[in-house]
Amino acid sequence: MKKNELTRHHQDYIKTMGPFLIDCSIEIFSNEEREVLEKYGHWFQAITSEELAIFTPLQQRFVKVMKKEVDPFSVEEWAWLKYISRKEIEQKYNERLRAQYVPAEDAFYSRKMVKQLKKTMYKEMKDNHKL
DSSP: OOHHHHHHHHHHHHHHHOSOOOOSOOTTSOHHHHHHHHHHHHHHHHHHTTSSOOOSHHHHHHHHHHTTSSOOOSHHHHHHHHHHHHHHHHHHSHHHHHOOOOOOTTOSSOHHHHHHHHHHHHHHHHHHSOO
16 A cells, blocks of 8 residues: 555544543543543554554654653653553552552541540640649
């Protein structure tokens, strides 16, 4: 295929695939990164998996960034690298990421006990340290 045909093929691919579903925690992404992922996520996936032919220097650089051969620079590179990294983290630590700490009711000191101790301590200080 010629460069113009490849460009059209890539553009058609982006249009036909529609919005990309970000299936990981989105809190780490900026609004701009989310928009980039939703618009180009399927295309990024196709380029990195070599489903689509790579024909521009920027696409080649994008693949090198994903292979961690060069550092990310553009918003697109950062967004996709963060997405891939977050997916790996969520797969590895799935249950731990969702865990929530709930203190036990029978802690050493209850809130009521702490208030009483403070009250007693301040009273002792006031009585024994008069000016």
